[in-house]
Each structure stands twice: as structure tokens, then as C-alpha cells.
Amino acid sequence: MSNPIWKIERRLGAEAPSDSRLIAAVARGDRRSFEALYRRYYPRLFGYLLNLVGSRELAEEVLDDTMVVVWQKAGGFERRSKASTWIFGIAYRRALKGLTRRRREPETAESARVLDELSAPDSPERDLGRKELRESMFSALAELSIEQRSVVLLAYFEDLPYSEIASVLECPVNTVKTRMFHARRRLRALLSAEAQ
């Protein structure tokens, strides 16, 4: 009784529980499953939110907000979409609210600096090269609208199919394709202008 089912299964050599299973346990108030879900999603959500909102403080705040909603609404998760889609959808909407609350646009310089701090140190030359690359990438990403930026991040950093991105952003699939098309065009133009 003291262990959630998935912990016992793990001890018996079974595979880690699925996200849906963890969410079902969270709906019953299982705190340990909630912690497992949090630890599983933190790295992905933090990366996505940091690139989306451009500030470490706001990214952490939105991540916590997202997980509070996951705790409260776990009972309403109906498995019509994948668990990751559901969680990223919450994160996206909380990020929009967070940005509106702070009435500001993402700070690219801060994203790049935070990512530098978080990365493992390499040789000084490679570090410098990576730093420059990051700065130019993030300033290019910051030029996109938040919707376009979100599509790029979910496709290229999270490898999500367009149908899932449409569920996350709650928009038609054709809108996702169009946003990605324009975002790519703009990113390429910005990056080539910077290279010259």
C-alpha cells in the first residue's frame, strides 16, 4: 500500500510507467507519481519555456503554474490526445498568460546567457563559437511571433508531428504548416543577414 503500483512494477523489473498511467495516479492524489511526472517533464518543459518566454525566472514560474494545473486537472485528462500534447498545451497557454501578465516580449540575450550557464564547459574556442551561434539563433527566434516560435520549438526541439502541434496550440493543422513555413523563411533570412 505504501508504494504506488508503478514503483512495485519497477522493483520487479517492469518498464517505467507511461505518462497516462502517472496522470491517472495523480488524479487519485498520488504525490509520488506527480513527482515522477514532474521529474520526467521538467527538462523538456524548461527548455521549451525558456526559449519561448526568454527569461529563466518566467520560465520557472510558468513551469510551476503548468504543473499545478496538471495536478488540479489530471482527473479531466481523457486520453484523447497524448499526455505530452496535453501537458505542452497547458504550458503554452500558461506561457501566453505569463507574458501578458508581465507585458513583455522574450529577452533573447537572457535565454542565450542562461543556456550558456547551463551547458557543460568545453574548450574556450568552441565555447565562444557556441555562444555566438546561440546569440544569433535566439535573436532570430525572438523576431518571430510567439505562435511561430512555438511551432518551430515544438517541431525542431521536441520532434512533434504537425497534428500534435495543432493540438498543443489549439489551431488547425494547416495553420501550423503555414506558421512553420513563414517562420523558416524568416529565420533563414535573419540568419543569412547576420552572417553577412
Next chain:
Amino acid sequence: MKMEILGGDHVRELLPWFLIDALEPAEAKRVAAHLEVCSGCRAEVEAERALRDALRAAATPRIAPHASSFVRLMEQVEAAERRRLGTRALRLGSVVRERVERWLTPRRLRIAALVVAHNVVLVLAVVGIMSSGGRGQPEAVPDAEQAPRFETRSSERPLGAHRLRIVFRDDVAIWEIVDLLREQRLELVSGPSQVGAFEVEAAVDAELAGVVEHLRRDPRVRLVAGWP
């Protein structure tokens, strides 16, 4: 079956997902078939691959959460739960108040005042008759068994078989209580009472003495009653 031929514009839209292998197999096949015959789209694939690689190279390795961050998150979860409960109680309170205000018209108020006054007069009259009738007679002292029983907020009501009454420390979170009850296979019967006591029932096959001993050793439990 004849494969549908995709136009260049459509293929260009799908290229990001073709590159990350996130298209449906049939769609991926159609894109690949188009790329075989279209040099413009093949060049587009290469440009797109370069963009994707540059973005990914700029990305950071994924980091695990700090050890204390989950504790901080749970504090927020509990604060949100408290806010939600508080809002619900406030909403209920305002509904009740609104209904009472709507009911209390001046006419109804006058009737209510008359009823109260009538009852007060009646009670005073009964008390007066009883006290005058009993005057001069020695007052009987009730023995212990006949003495009326009073119940206060802290009086203990008798507990049923396999039932316990538990008081937790003030700083114990709700989820900890739920975990502890689940761990000891205790079913919540009622509570918390006005003094913060929970009444719980143990499983039929549970060894109650062991459960009580476990609870009494738990630092989160302040008091366990119902077992010698």
C-alpha cells in the same frame, strides 16, 4: 493503388516533419517520391536541414530539476488548493446571504419579530410557574448515574469497533494524511472535527494494535485514541 502526386508547395510545407521523421508513412512516401523528381525541393531539403541543425546545435543539454524545486512546487499546489476551497466557501456564503436578504422583506421581518416575542413570553411564563411550584421543597441531589451528561467540543463520543480517532500535527499537509491513511489501510469515516480529529476505520483483517503503534510512532501524528 495509384499514389497521389504532391505539388512542390505542399511538399515544402511538409519538409520540416519529413526531416524529423514525423510524417505518416504514406505521406512520407509521397514526399520522397516528389523529391526524386524535383531538384528545387531537394535543394530546399538541404537548406532546411542546415537550419534545423543550427537550431539544435544552439540548444542546451536538458537539465534535471533542482532537488528543492519539487518541494516548492508542492507548496504552490497546496496554496492553490486552499485558495480554491476558500473561493468555493465564499461563493456558498454569498449565495446563502443573498437568499436570506431576498427572503427578509419588511413584512416577513415584522412577522418573525412577533413570533420571537410570543415565544419569549411563553418561555418566561413556563419558567415562572415551575419555579413557584417547587419553592420550599428540598432540592434532590442527583447521584452520579442520574446526573445529566454534558457534551463539550472535546468530549469523546464512543467509537465503533475497529475505529480510531487521530489528530495530526498542524503543519501536516493533506496529501501526507491521505498517504498515511492509505499506507495503513484506514478508511476515513469523518473529520476533521472542530478539534481537528479524524475518525477512521481499519480494514477488517488489520491488526489494530500494530496500526496504532505505527501511528503513535509517526512524528506527524499528535494523538491516536480508541485503542488501549
